Amino acid sequence: MDHLEERLKRIFATIFPHLSPNKIETADQESVETWDSVAAITLINLIEEEFGIEVDLDRASELRSFSEILGYLKERGVPEAF
DSSP, X not given: OOHHHHHHHHHHHHHOTTSOHHHHHTOBTTTOTXXXXXXXXXXXXXXXXXXXXXXXXXXHTTOOBHHHHHHHHHHTTOOSOO
């Protein structure tokens, strides 16, 4: 597992503390009851803070799972270490 993934897992664990580490990897809006609009906004805010980026709001609605967010960060070229 890479450092980028670990950092994203910590963000998910902060927002969704009831999820076990292996559940975080498969988390999506359908499977996580507490992933509502407030959690989505909080998630985007923490991602922006942690990775020093601004999430494209046009794409934010597409980021509906851990794997989609991780893919987005890699696509954006977010460095492994910060």
